[in-house]
Amino acid sequence: MNLNIVLFQPEIPQNTGNIARTCVLTNCKLHLIKPLGFSLDEKHLRRAGLDYWPYLDIEIYESYEELRDKYKDGTFYFSTTHGHNYYDHAKFKEGDFIVFGRESSGLPDEIRNSDPEKCIRVPMINTTTRSLNLSNTVAIVTYEALRQMNFPNMK
Numbered sequence: 629m630n631l632n633i634v635l636f637q638p639e640i641p642q643n644t645g646n647i648a649r650t651c652v653l654t655n656c657k658l659h660l661i662k663p664l665g666f667s668l669d670e671k672h673l674r675r676a677g678l679d680y681w682p683y684l685d686i687e688i689y690e691s692y693e694e695l696r697d698k699y700k701d702g703t704f705y706f707s708t709t710h711g712h713n714y715y716d717h718a719k720f721k722e723g724d725f726i727v728f729g730r731e732s733s734g735l736p737d738e739i740r741n742s743d744p745e746k747c748i749r750v751p752m753i754n755t756t757t758r759s760l761n762l763s764n765t766v767a768i769v770t771y772e773a774l775r776q777m778n779f780p781n782m783k
Contacts, residue, residue: 629685630780631656631773632702632725633766636692636739639665639731646763649680654770655781657685659725661692692739699725704746707769708735709759711747718748720773722780731762 633656638644644660651658668688689695696704704725705718720726729735740747750760750768759765774782 629655629657630722630777631720631770632659632699632723633657633770634659634661634695634725634727635762636661636727636735637663637665637730638762640762641666643731643761643763647766648684648686650763650767650770651685652680652683654774656770657687659695660686660688661695662688662690664688704743706735706740706743706747707749707765708740708747709749709752710734710740711749712744713748715748715750715769716772718746718773720776722777724773726766726769726773728762728766734759 631654633647633651635644635647635658638660644664644666648658650656689698702723702725703721704727705720707715707726707728727735727739729739748769750765752760760768774780
């Protein structure tokens with residue numbers, strides 16, 4: 629396993645399906661924090677993930693605290709529009725956790741404030757819109773982390 633991709637209370641099944649597919653093809657584990665805005669058997673989720681679901685390494689948690697308790701020694705990064713560091717300045721390594729927030733509201737303050745130096749962002753122009761699409765952001769940050777690790781076990 630290369631990285632741990634964490635979705636905090638994802639709301640849109642198509643995004644989670646796309647992210648699941650990215651996880652399979654990059655040898656990353658997907659962690660979902662409840663509540664989810666959809667059912668895991670929802671057809672939109674399955675359609676976006678296509679036939680990759682049997683290959684997905686996935687864990688589901690009742691809360692963010694449950695995840696943190698299980699992986700006390702893990703290195704966590706937080707992808708947020710409030711981050712002061714660009715995502716490519718982080719020093720990713722195998723097994724790191726990258727946490728992404730809800731599509732509608734991002735990560736809660738208490739998660740972001742738990743380690744502000746580990747808050748990273750994808751640069752965007754100043755605009756009235758919120759941010760990039762979640763699945764696009766996950767792909768951008770994941771591939772940068774994998775690039776830093778020299779794309780382990782990837783062709």
